[in-house]
Amino acid sequence: MNDMDKDEGQEQPIVSFQVITDMHITGDSQHAHNQNVRAVLQDITTTDPNSDALIMLGDNTDSGREEEYREFERIFRAYEAVLPATYFIQGNHDVRWGDWTLHAERFKTYTKMTSHYYDVWIKGIHFIFLGTERGLKDYSYLSKSQLQWLEEKLEEDQSGDKPVFVFHHQPLKNTVAGANESYHENNFWYGVRQDRELKQLLAKHPRAIMFSGHTHWELGSKDTMVETPYATLFHTGAASYLWSEEHGHRSGSQGYFVEVYKDKVLVRGRDFLSSSWLAAAQFEVSLTMPREVDQAHQEPDLTISHPSFVLDKEMYKVGESIQATYSGSVWKDWIGIFPAGVKLGKSVSALAVLRPCDFGQPDGHLLFEDIWLPSGEYEAIYVGEAEYRTENDHLELERVKFKIVEG
Structure with a gap:
C-alpha cells in the first residue's frame, strides 16, 4: 500500500499530480543535485504510482549545456516506464549566459516540449505553463503575445467551480518565500519583468492557483503559501538544494504532492530524501469559500512592469x-x-x-x-x-x- 492510497469508500481525488522545481542537473552523474533528482523520482513513483502528472518549474539544468541535458535524459529515461505525463518549463539557469537559439532547441529536444509556454487539460482541470522569452540572467520576460494568450486561456475557465493552475519559474514580487524585500533585504529573488501585468491578469480569475520556484527557500518558511488579491500562490522549494533564512544554503530536496477534489485542493509538502511529509507545509485551498487574503498582501506591489x-x-x-x-x-x-x-x-x-x-x-x-x-x-x-x-x-x-x- 502506498502513501496516497485511500480507504475503501473514501473520496478519491479528481486529479493528483506533483510539482517540483530547480533540479539543477549537472554533467556529473555523481553530483549531489543529480542524486537528489533520482531520489525525487523514486519517491514520487513509489508514493503515488497513479499520479496524473509531474510538473517541473524550471532550472532543469545548471547552465543549459548539452552534457547536462544528456544527464537529464539518462535520469528520466530510467524512470520513464513508471512516470506519469511530465511537463517542463524553462528557468533562468536553462537560458542565461549562452546562445538563446541553442538553449531553446536543447530544451525542446530533451524535454519534448514544443513551446516556451503552453496549456493542457487533465481530467477537466486546466494547467497553464508560462515561460521566459529572453535569455536574462535572473528574471523572466513574458511577451505581450504571451500575456494576451494567457488572458485568452484564463477566459476559458468559466465554470466557476474548478481551480486553474498556473506554473512559472520565478515568483511575483513581494509574495512568497524568498521574494520579499521586507524581511530579508539581501536575499530576494522575485523575477518577472512583467510583474504588474501578470498580477493584474490573475486578479480577474479568483480560482487561479500559481506555483513558482527559483528561490530554493525550504518549505515551511514564512510565506511558503500566501493568499493575495490576485491568486493563491505557492513557493515550491527545490529538488537540488535548499535555502533557509537561518542557515542559507543547505542540502535537501523538497516539493509538493497535489490532490484536487470537488470542494478543495490539498497541497502536501514532501521531503524526498527522507520520504516523509513536511508538517509545516500541509495546505488546503477551499473551492467553496472566498479567499481570506493575507493583509500583508492586500495591496499588491505593482512597481515592476514591462520594461x-x-x-x-x-x-x-x-x-x-x-x-x-x-x-x-x-x-x-x-x-x-x-x-x-x-x-x-x-x-x-x-x-x-x-x-x-x-x-x-x-x-x-x-x-x-x-x-x-x-x-x-x-x-x-x-x-x-x-x-x-x-x-x-x-x-x-x-x-x-x-x-x-x-x-
Whole structure:
C-alpha cells in the first residue's frame, strides 16, 4: 500500500499530480543535485504510482549545456516506464549566459516540449505553463503575445467551480518565500519583468492557483503559501538544494504532492530524501469559500512592469544631450546607443552606455551628455540585466530610433 492510497469508500481525488522545481542537473552523474533528482523520482513513483502528472518549474539544468541535458535524459529515461505525463518549463539557469537559439532547441529536444509556454487539460482541470522569452540572467520576460494568450486561456475557465493552475519559474514580487524585500533585504529573488501585468491578469480569475520556484527557500518558511488579491500562490522549494533564512544554503530536496477534489485542493509538502511529509507545509485551498487574503498582501506591489523607454526627441543636433525616460528597470540593465540596424552580440560595442541603476530604479530618467556623434541614424537599445556573452544571448528589451543632424 502506498502513501496516497485511500480507504475503501473514501473520496478519491479528481486529479493528483506533483510539482517540483530547480533540479539543477549537472554533467556529473555523481553530483549531489543529480542524486537528489533520482531520489525525487523514486519517491514520487513509489508514493503515488497513479499520479496524473509531474510538473517541473524550471532550472532543469545548471547552465543549459548539452552534457547536462544528456544527464537529464539518462535520469528520466530510467524512470520513464513508471512516470506519469511530465511537463517542463524553462528557468533562468536553462537560458542565461549562452546562445538563446541553442538553449531553446536543447530544451525542446530533451524535454519534448514544443513551446516556451503552453496549456493542457487533465481530467477537466486546466494547467497553464508560462515561460521566459529572453535569455536574462535572473528574471523572466513574458511577451505581450504571451500575456494576451494567457488572458485568452484564463477566459476559458468559466465554470466557476474548478481551480486553474498556473506554473512559472520565478515568483511575483513581494509574495512568497524568498521574494520579499521586507524581511530579508539581501536575499530576494522575485523575477518577472512583467510583474504588474501578470498580477493584474490573475486578479480577474479568483480560482487561479500559481506555483513558482527559483528561490530554493525550504518549505515551511514564512510565506511558503500566501493568499493575495490576485491568486493563491505557492513557493515550491527545490529538488537540488535548499535555502533557509537561518542557515542559507543547505542540502535537501523538497516539493509538493497535489490532490484536487470537488470542494478543495490539498497541497502536501514532501521531503524526498527522507520520504516523509513536511508538517509545516500541509495546505488546503477551499473551492467553496472566498479567499481570506493575507493583509500583508492586500495591496499588491505593482512597481515592476514591462520594461520600456522613450527618448525626449526624435532628432538631435550634433553634440546635443539625449534624454531617455525608462520604466521597469532592474539590477544591471543598461541602455546603449548604436548605429541604426545593429544586431546585438558579444562582438558589438555601444557608442555610449548608461545604467538606470545609477539614476534610479525601477523608473526614471537618464541623460547622455557630451557625446559627439556624426550626423546619421542611430538607435537607443534597452538591454536586460547583463552584458552579451555570445552573439545570440537575446537580451534586448526594446529599441528606439533617432537621428542626429548638423546644427
